[in-house]
Amino acid sequence: QSTKLTPNFYKTTCPNVESIVRSAVQKKFQQTFVTAPATLRLFFHDCFVRGCDASILLATGNGNAEKDHPDDISLAGDGFDTVIKAKAAVDSNPQCRNKVSCADILALATRDVVQLTGGPFYTVELGRRDGRISTKASVQRQLPGPNFKLDQLNSMFARHGLSQTDMIALSGAHTIGFAHCGRFSKRIFNFSPRNTIDPTLNFRYALQLRQMCPRNVDPRIAINMDPTTPRTFDNAYYKNLQQGMGLFTSDQVLFSDPRSRGTVNLFASSNAAFHNAFVAAITKLGRVGILTGKQGEIRRDCTRPN
Numbered sequence: 389q390s391t392k393l394t395p396n397f398y399k400t401t402c403p404n405v406e407s408i409v410r411s412a413v414q415k416k417f418q419q420t421f422v423t424a425p426a427t428l429r430l431f432f433h434d435c436f437v438r439g440c441d442a443s444i445l446l447a448t449g450n451g452n453a454e455k456d457h458p459d460d461i462s463l464a465g466d467g468f469d470t471v472i473k474a475k476a477a478v479d480s481n482p483q484c485r486n487k488v489s490c491a492d493i494l495a496l497a498t499r500d501v502v503q504l505t506g507g508p509f510y511t512v513e514l515g516r517r518d519g520r521i522s523t524k525a526s527v528q529r530q531l532p533g534p535n536f537k538l539d540q541l542n543s544m545f546a547r548h549g550l551s552q553t554d555m556i557a558l559s560g561a562h563t564i565g566f567a568h569c570g571r572f573s574k575r576i577f578n579f580s581p582r583n584t585i586d587p588t589l590n591f592r593y594a595l596q597l598r599q600m601c602p603r604n605v606d607p608r609i610a611i612n613m614d615p616t617t618p619r620t621f622d623n624a625y626y627k628n629l630q631q632g633m634g635l636f637t638s639d640q641v642l643f644s645d646p647r648s649r650g651t652v653n654l655f656a657s658s659n660a661a662f663h664n665a666f667v668a669a670i671t672k673l674g675r676v677g678i679l680t681g682k683q684g685e686i687r688r689d690c691t692r693p694n
C-alpha cells in the first residue's frame with residue numbers, strides 16, 4: 389500500500405480545503421438526503437476502477453465513459469453534483485483555485501456525508517491526483533454484483549488489498565440509500581425451481597418487498613436498503629442480516645456463510661466496532677490505485693481532462 393498520502397497535503401496551498409468542502413456538502417445535503425448515499429457509492433465505484441482518481445466523473449460525451457457502463461448507470465446524479473459543487477466552492481477561493489484534485493474532493497465529501505448521516509468522523513489522507521482516462525470497457529468485471537457469494541466478494545476486494553473484514557465493514561454502507569427493484573426481484577419471485585422465495589430471506593420481509601416491488605413494477609422505483617434506519621449510518625444493517633433482512637444476496641450471504649457470520653455478529657453487537665472497522669477499511673479503500681506526485685493532473689473541470 390502506498391503511504392504517499394498525507395492529511396496535511398494542502399496545508400500551504402489550500403489550508404481551508406476541509407471546511408470549504410464540508411460547507412458545500414452540508415448545503416447540498418440539506419437540499420436532498422440522496423447526497424449522502426450517492427456520494428458514498430460514487431467513491432466506491434471510482435476507487436474500484438482505475439483507483440481513486442476521479443475517473444468516474446469524466447464525461448466523454450459519446451456514451452463511452454466509465455459512468456456509462458451498466459454497473460454505473462444507476463449512480464445517482466446527486467453524487468456527481470456534490471463533487472462539482474464542492475469543487476466550485478474550493479475554486480472560488482483564489483488561493484485554492486486549481487490546487488485541489490477532484491479525487492481528493494470526492495474523498496473529503498465522502499467522509500462528510502458519512503458524518504452527516506450519523507457515522508464516524510475520520511481523518512482523510514490527501515494528495516491524490518486525477519486520472520485522464522475513462523472508458524466503459526475498464527469497468528467490466530471490476531464491480532461486485534448483488535448476486536455475488538462470499539468467495540466472489542472476497543476475491544474482488546482482495547485484488548485491491550482489502551480483507552474480508554474490510555469488505556464486511558464497507559458493505560455496511562448499505563445502511564443508507566436506495567436500490568431498484570430489479571436488483572433483488574429474483575430473490576422474491578423466482579429464486580429456484582424449489583423455492584420461489586430465497587430461503588435465507590426473512591419471510592415477512594420478503595412479502596413486504598413483494599408489496600413494494602410487485603412484478604413488472606416501474607423500473608425506476610427504488611426502495612430503502614436498510615428497512616429499519618434508512619437515513620442513519622449505523623450498525624442496523626448487520627442487525628438486519630441477523631434477521632434475514634439483507635436486501636441483496638451479497639448482503640445476506642455475509643450472515644448465512646459461517647466464515648463471515650462472526651464479523652457480522654460483532655458489528656451487530658457494537659456500533660463502535662463497526663465504526664472503527666469502517667474507518668480503517670474506507671481509509672484503505674482511499675489508497676487503492678492512487679496517482680501521486682507528478683502522475684495524472686489536478687483537473688480544472690472534474691468532468692473533463694485538462
Ligand code: HEM
Pocket residue numbers: 422424425426428429432462463464532533534535536541555558559561562564565566567568569571610636638
Ligand atoms: C460488497 C459488494 C457490493 C455490492 C454487490 C453492491 C451493490 C449495490 C447495488 C446493486 C446497489 C443498488 C443500486 C441501485 O439499484 O440503484 C447498491 C447501492 C449502494 N451501495 Fe453498494 N454494493 C457493494 C458494496 C458497496 C460499498 C463498498 C459501498 C461504499 C463503501 C457501497 C455503497 C452503496 C450505497 C451508499 C448505495 C445506495 C446508493 C443510492 O442510494 O444512491 N456499496 N450497491
Ligand SMILES: [Ca+2]
Pocket residue numbers: 433434435436437438439440441442443444
Ligand atoms: Ca477511478
Ligand SMILES: [Ca+2]
Pocket residue numbers: 563564614616617618619620621622623624625
Ligand atoms: Ca441505517
